[in-house]
Amino acid sequence: MENTLARRRMAAGLSQEDLAARTGVSRQTINAIERGRYEPRLALAFRLAETFACRIEDLFTPDAETTGRDG
Template sequence: MENDLTVWRAKADITQAELADQVGVSRQTINAIERGRYDPSLELAFELAHYFDCRIEDIFDYESADD
């Protein structure tokens, strides 16, 4: 799954650690999401969207295997 989490975090001018604290995960989790090595749970995706006051689709771009 592609994502623009790094862009949203940069616009908010916060570190990975600060974002992690706000949504209740580790900095390593945020790093893994940004690098595309980990797809967040639906709950975490909602938490991130809520934090940035946007839709999940604004941060995450799901591409199915059939695309």
């Protein structure tokens, strides 16, 4: 799954630690999401979207592997 989390976080002037504190997770979790190593559960995805005043779909885009589609 691709995401725009790092770009949005930096544009908002937030560190990974700041975003982690706002959403109730660890900095390591934010780092793992930004690197595509961890896909957040729905509750965290909603908290992240709320933090950036956007929709979950604006933060996360499923790839072909996630959707089961070939392009």
